[in-house]
Amino acid sequence: MSEPVKLIGSLGSPYVHRAEVALRLKGVPYQLILEDLDDKSELLFTHNPANEKVPVLLHGDRSAVCESLVIVEYVDETFDGPPLLPADSHGRAMARFWARFVDEKCSMSMWGALIWMIVGQTHSEPAETVKDNLTLQERQLPEGKRFFGGDTIGYLDIAVGGITLWLGVFEQVAGMPLLTEEKHYTADETVRRCLPERGHLVAALTVRKELYVGLAKPAVPHAQTS
CATH class of the missing domain: 3.40.30.10 (Glutaredoxin)
Structure with a gap:
């Protein structure tokens, strides 16, 4: 058993x-x-x-x-099942590197970008950093493939997928575009079965919106109140 x-x-x-x-x-x-x-x-x-x-x-x-x-x-x-990391050592090293890149260069910048976006500063340094780093990371997608793992979802797709979902939520709460949301990942049935409900995420983030605005005002020049 x-x-x-x-x-x-x-x-x-x-x-x-x-x-x-x-x-x-x-x-x-x-x-x-x-x-x-x-x-x-x-x-x-x-x-x-x-x-x-x-x-x-x-x-x-x-x-x-x-x-x-x-x-x-x-x-x-x-566990048995389809492999998530590439079979070759170089492929595994690259997947691990870019997954760490997402966490170290993209994740933290997203929260800073959200705060600035909420007060109308769509071209803030954090937002531009997120765009630049995700664009750089997306260039690692193999030519002609839907996923970083090739024809099926792999380790790097998993690392990026949840972060991309949150970007779409940030855009909706702030009412400003940041980056086009990746569709291939969320089209997978296995992924969809454990995706958090989009409306729940938007509601949870909206509740904290005033808190984020309060945090941003001291740092944002000429921040406007509604």
Whole structure:
């Protein structure tokens, strides 16, 4: 009998989405344990004391596996199913490099871009940084292929996919375009089954909109109030 797999996560997280897609692509049954990040549980503190973040993967009685990209690699190496990382060492190195690029160069800039976009500064430095870095990353798509992994979704597609989804949400909340949303990734049935509901993400972000405006005003010259 296979050992149980549990995933500690939260609704709408692009990083939790990565772990869920990897598990589903591999055909691994799992239990999703939802975490309230405003009131973190003892379960999260126990299994990820290093940074108390989601996702966290629990597999049998092994030590917890933390960080979304680490979880994707663990799932790929541990369970049967279609490979997520390329078969050759160079391909794996490139996929890992560009996945880290997305997290280090794109993810953090997105939140800064959102704040500036909400107060009408669509051409802010964070927004331009996001555009430039995602454009650079998109050039890695193999010619004539739908996915970074070739004909099927792979490791780098998973790394990028959730972030791209959030970009579309940012655009809708701010009412300004930032970048064209990738359609191939979200057209996949396996991906769609664990995508957070778009309306839920928009509503959650809209609730915090005034908070973001308050944070932005001291930094944005001539910020206008409504």
